[in-house]
Amino acid sequence: MVDVRLPDHLDERCIRHHGPDAERPTVVVHWMRAALRLDENPTFDVARTLAKSLGLPLVVYQAIDERYPHASYRHHRFLLEGAADVAHRAERLGVKHVLHVARNGHREPALLRLAESAAVVVTDLVDLEPWRTWTEAVARVRHVIEVDAHCVLPRPVFGRTADRPFRFKDATKREMKRRMGQPWPRLQVDLAQLPESWMPPFMPVDAAHELRTDGARGMLSECRIDPTVVPVQGMVGGASAGMARWKAYLDEGLSRYHRTRNNAALRQGVSGMSPWLHHGMVAATRLARDAAEHGTKGAEKFLDEMLVFREHAYHHAHDVDRPHAWDRLPDWARASWRRSALVHPARTAMELERGRSYDALW
Structure with a gap:
C-alpha cells in the first residue's frame, strides 16, 4: 500500500484495500x-495529497454507467450535467478530468x-x-482507498447500525455536535x-459540448437506459x-422548515436538496455547517433529519450485509410499512410518470 501520512481529518474517512504495486506508476487516479464535486470533497483531497506526496499527476x-438500478434518461442527464460542472471546476483548478460514458461501441473496461x-x-466509499x-x-x-465523502460523522469512525433512529442519535449526538459546525480545511497544493x-x-466525452x-x-x-423517464424541469x-x-x-425557507416539512402539498416546504446530496454534488458537511449557523427552529429540525435519519441510513448500510434486503430492516420498520402502505387504483406506469394518477398527493 502507498505509504503516505494523511491529515487526521482525511485519514479517519479512509478504508484501504491492498492490491498489486505498480512497477512504474505515472498517475494517481481519483x-x-x-x-460528484471538487469543493469540500475528502476523496479529492486524499487524492491530491497522495499525488503531491508521490510527485505524480492526478487524473x-x-x-x-448503465448498470445502476433503474438507469434512465432522467438520471443520466442529471449525471451528465454534474459531470460538465465538475469538468469546469477541474479546469479552473488545473486538474485533469476525464469522463467515460458507457454506450454502443464504448463499453470497454x-x-x-x-x-x-x-x-x-x-474513490468514494459506497456500501451497496x-x-x-x-x-x-x-x-x-x-x-484502492475508499473515502467517506457523504457523512458528517465518517462511517469508518462509527459505522454501526441501531435498531431505531433515536438510539443512533443518542450514540452519536456528542460527536455530531462537535463536528457539525467545523469548517472544512482548505487544501492548496501544486x-x-x-x-x-x-x-x-x-x-473521453465532453459533457458540456454534448449538452x-x-x-x-x-x-x-446509444445508452442502455429507459428513455421514457424524462428530465424534471x-x-x-x-x-x-x-x-x-x-x-x-x-434565505427563504429553512427558518420555516419545522412547520412546513410535513405538508406534501407545499413544494417549497422542504429544501429539495435530496438529488444533489444523493450524488454528492453538495457536501453534507457544508449543509450541516450552514444550518448550524442559521440557528432557527427550522434549522434545528433540518439538522435532526439530516444528522439522525439520513446518517443513520448510511451507517446502517455500512454495518450490515445485504443492506438493500427487506429482511435487513428492523421488525418495527417492516410492520410500520405494512400498516401505512397506500392502496391506489391500478394505473399504468405512463399515467404515473405523466402525473395522471388523479391523486393530489401523488
Whole structure:
C-alpha cells in the first residue's frame, strides 16, 4: 500500500484495500463515482495529497454507467450535467478530468485500464452493489482507498447500525455536535502536470459540448437506459445548481422548515436538496455547517433529519450485509410499512410518470 501520512481529518474517512504495486506508476487516479464535486470533497483531497506526496499527476476519472438500478434518461442527464460542472471546476483548478460514458461501441473496461498505470486509485466509499463488486475488481489491479465523502460523522469512525433512529442519535449526538459546525480545511497544493501527449485509454466525452449540441439526446440514445423517464424541469445536475438551490432555501425557507416539512402539498416546504446530496454534488458537511449557523427552529429540525435519519441510513448500510434486503430492516420498520402502505387504483406506469394518477398527493 502507498505509504503516505494523511491529515487526521482525511485519514479517519479512509478504508484501504491492498492490491498489486505498480512497477512504474505515472498517475494517481481519483475515481469519482458518488461524490460528484471538487469543493469540500475528502476523496479529492486524499487524492491530491497522495499525488503531491508521490510527485505524480492526478487524473479525476468519472464514469456514467448503465448498470445502476433503474438507469434512465432522467438520471443520466442529471449525471451528465454534474459531470460538465465538475469538468469546469477541474479546469479552473488545473486538474485533469476525464469522463467515460458507457454506450454502443464504448463499453470497454476503461477504469481497469487506467488503474494499470496508477500508483493508487482513490474513490468514494459506497456500501451497496454493484459498487462493492466494482471496488473489489479494481483492487485486484491496484491499491484502492475508499473515502467517506457523504457523512458528517465518517462511517469508518462509527459505522454501526441501531435498531431505531433515536438510539443512533443518542450514540452519536456528542460527536455530531462537535463536528457539525467545523469548517472544512482548505487544501492548496501544486501538482505535477501530465505530459501534453497523455491520453486516457478510452475516448473521453465532453459533457458540456454534448449538452449544448442537442441536450445530449444523441449520445444518450446509444445508452442502455429507459428513455421514457424524462428530465424534471428545473432540476439541473451539478454542484453549482445544487448550491444555488441551497443558498436560496437558506434565505427563504429553512427558518420555516419545522412547520412546513410535513405538508406534501407545499413544494417549497422542504429544501429539495435530496438529488444533489444523493450524488454528492453538495457536501453534507457544508449543509450541516450552514444550518448550524442559521440557528432557527427550522434549522434545528433540518439538522435532526439530516444528522439522525439520513446518517443513520448510511451507517446502517455500512454495518450490515445485504443492506438493500427487506429482511435487513428492523421488525418495527417492516410492520410500520405494512400498516401505512397506500392502496391506489391500478394505473399504468405512463399515467404515473405523466402525473395522471388523479391523486393530489401523488
